[in-house]
Amino acid sequence: MDLKKLSNIKECRLFSHFSDQDIQELLSSGFASVKSYSKEDLLFSEGEYCNFLSIVIEGKIEIQKLDSNGNILVVATLNRGNVFGENLLFGDRNFYPMSVVAKENSQILHIKKDYIYKLCSSNEAFLRELLRILSNKALNLSSKLKQVTMKSIREMICNYLLKKYNKEKSTTIKLEFSRKDWADKLGVQRPSLSRELMKMRDAGLIDFSKNIIEIKDLEGLKGYLL
Secondary structure (H helix, E strand, O other): OOHHHHHHHHHOHHHOOOOHHHHHHHHOOOOEEEEEEOOOOEEEOOOOEOOEEEEEEEOEEEEEEEOOOOOEEEEEEEEOOOEEOOOOOOOOOOEOOOEEEEOOOEEEEEEEHHHHHHHHHHOHHHHHHHHHHHHHHHHHHHHHHHHHOOOOHHHHHHHHHHHHHHHHOOOEEEOOOOHHHHHHHHOOOHHHHHHHHHHHHHOOOEEEEOOEEEEOOHHHHHHOOO
C-alpha cells in the first residue's frame, strides 16, 4: 500500500497509534480490505446486514433516509477518518437502518467483525478509542432524538439559534454551513426551512442575510421552547 493510503488510515483515531507495519499486517490478514467507490455508488442499502466496521480513507459519504414522501434526508455526512457501522456491528439486530452512499469518489476500509473482536482483546488503545467513538455516537443520537421530538421547524430553528447565542454571547449568528446543509441537519427540506425563516423574519423574531442571522427578539425565541 502506498504511503498516502497508510497516512490516511492513521488519520482515523482508531489507528493513530498503529505503526505502518501494524496496518500492513491488518490489510494482509484476510479480514480487511480497501474498496473504491464512484460518486453516487451505493455502499450499503437499508436493511442490509452489517458485518464490517468501515472507515473512510478518501472521499465523502452520506448516511441517507428516504421519507414517506420519497424525499432523501441526509442523516450524516462522513469524511476522511470517520467511522461507520461500529454502532451496528455487535448488536442483536445488526442491519443498516439507512442507506450509505458515496458523494465523491471514495475509498473505504472494511474490517470484519471477527477481527475487531481480536483487536479489542489484544490492543487496549484500540478498545479505548472504539468505546469513545461509541459513547460519542450515543450522545449525538440522544441530541438528534431530542431534536426530532420538537413539534415544529420553528422550534428546531429556535433551539439552534439559542444554543449558538448561549455559546457565543452574541445575537449575531454566523452559519457555518449552507442553508441546504442546515435543512439536512434538521431533517427537513430546504424550501420548508426557508419559508419558516421568512415567517420568523416577518414576525420580528430574526433578520437574516446570506449566512448571517440576527436575533431581534431573544425572549420570543425562548418562548417557543417553554
